[in-house]
Amino acid sequence: MTSFLATGTFTGYIIVVVGVFAGALMRAPIHKRIDIFFSVLGCALFVASGVFIIEAWEFSFRTRTRDLALIKASLSIVNGVLFGFDAIFTFRDK
Numbered sequence: 001m002t003s004f005l006a007t008g009t010f011t012g013y014i015i016v017v018v019g020v021f022a023g024a025l026m027r028a029p030i031h032k033r034i035d036i037f038f039s040v041l042g043c044a045l046f047v048a049s050g051v052f053i054i055e056a057w058e059f060s061f062r063t064r065t066r067d068l069a070l071i072k073a074s075l076s077i078v079n080g081v082l083f084g085f086d087a088i089f090t091f092r093d094k
Helices: 002-025 032-057 064-093
Strands: none
Touching (some): 002 032, 002 064
Protein backbone atom coordinates (compact mmCIF):
# COMPACT_ATOMS: atom_id res chain seq x y z
CA MET A 1 0.00 0.00 0.00
CA THR A 2 2.82 2.42 0.85
CA SER A 3 4.44 2.14 -2.56
CA PHE A 4 1.11 2.67 -4.36
CA LEU A 5 0.30 5.77 -2.32
CA ALA A 6 3.78 7.26 -2.68
CA THR A 7 4.08 6.50 -6.40
CA GLY A 8 0.59 7.81 -7.12
CA THR A 9 1.22 10.96 -5.10
CA PHE A 10 4.60 11.75 -6.64
CA THR A 11 3.53 10.96 -10.21
CA GLY A 12 0.16 12.67 -9.93
CA TYR A 13 1.57 15.83 -8.48
CA ILE A 14 4.32 16.02 -11.11
CA ILE A 15 1.50 16.18 -13.65
CA VAL A 16 -0.54 18.69 -11.59
CA VAL A 17 2.36 21.04 -10.83
CA VAL A 18 3.63 20.98 -14.43
CA GLY A 19 0.10 21.75 -15.64
CA VAL A 20 -0.31 24.65 -13.21
CA PHE A 21 3.13 25.98 -14.13
CA ALA A 22 2.35 25.75 -17.85
CA GLY A 23 -0.93 27.56 -17.24
CA ALA A 24 0.91 30.30 -15.35
CA LEU A 25 3.36 30.69 -18.23
CA MET A 26 0.44 31.10 -20.64
CA ARG A 27 -1.22 33.52 -18.19
CA ALA A 28 -4.29 31.30 -17.92
CA PRO A 29 -6.06 32.04 -14.63
CA ILE A 30 -6.69 29.22 -12.18
CA HIS A 31 -9.64 29.51 -9.83
CA LYS A 32 -8.69 29.99 -6.17
CA ARG A 33 -10.92 27.11 -5.02
CA ILE A 34 -9.22 24.68 -7.37
CA ASP A 35 -5.79 25.90 -6.26
CA ILE A 36 -6.75 25.50 -2.59
CA PHE A 37 -8.19 22.03 -3.32
CA PHE A 38 -4.99 20.83 -5.00
CA SER A 39 -2.87 22.34 -2.22
CA VAL A 40 -4.85 20.78 0.64
CA LEU A 41 -4.99 17.41 -1.13
CA GLY A 42 -1.27 17.60 -1.89
CA CYS A 43 -0.53 18.45 1.74
CA ALA A 44 -2.49 15.43 2.98
CA LEU A 45 -1.10 13.02 0.39
CA PHE A 46 2.55 14.03 0.78
CA VAL A 47 2.44 13.96 4.58
CA ALA A 48 0.66 10.59 4.53
CA SER A 49 3.19 9.19 2.03
CA GLY A 50 6.09 10.40 4.18
CA VAL A 51 4.64 8.92 7.35
CA PHE A 52 3.94 5.56 5.68
CA ILE A 53 7.44 5.42 4.17
CA ILE A 54 8.99 6.15 7.58
CA GLU A 55 6.77 3.50 9.16
CA ALA A 56 7.79 0.92 6.53
CA TRP A 57 11.55 1.55 6.77
CA GLU A 58 11.99 2.64 10.37
CA PHE A 59 13.16 -0.65 11.87
CA SER A 60 14.91 -2.26 8.89
CA PHE A 61 18.63 -2.90 8.72
CA ARG A 62 20.79 0.17 8.16
CA THR A 63 21.57 0.15 4.46
CA ARG A 64 21.88 2.74 1.73
CA THR A 65 18.38 1.88 0.51
CA ARG A 66 16.94 2.52 3.97
CA ASP A 67 18.75 5.85 4.21
CA LEU A 68 17.44 6.91 0.80
CA ALA A 69 13.91 5.86 1.75
CA LEU A 70 14.05 7.91 4.94
CA ILE A 71 15.40 10.90 3.02
CA LYS A 72 12.55 10.48 0.53
CA ALA A 73 10.07 10.37 3.41
CA SER A 74 11.51 13.51 4.99
CA LEU A 75 11.38 15.42 1.71
CA SER A 76 7.83 14.23 1.18
CA ILE A 77 6.77 15.61 4.57
CA VAL A 78 8.54 18.91 3.86
CA ASN A 79 6.75 19.08 0.50
CA GLY A 80 3.43 18.42 2.26
CA VAL A 81 4.12 21.29 4.68
CA LEU A 82 4.91 23.58 1.74
CA PHE A 83 1.63 22.63 0.08
CA GLY A 84 -0.09 23.42 3.39
CA PHE A 85 1.48 26.88 3.49
CA ASP A 86 0.45 27.39 -0.14
CA ALA A 87 -3.15 26.55 0.77
CA ILE A 88 -3.11 28.95 3.73
CA PHE A 89 -1.61 31.83 1.75
CA THR A 90 -3.94 31.23 -1.21
CA PHE A 91 -6.93 31.24 1.14
CA ARG A 92 -5.78 34.45 2.85
CA ASP A 93 -5.26 36.10 -0.54
CA LYS A 94 -8.91 35.40 -1.40
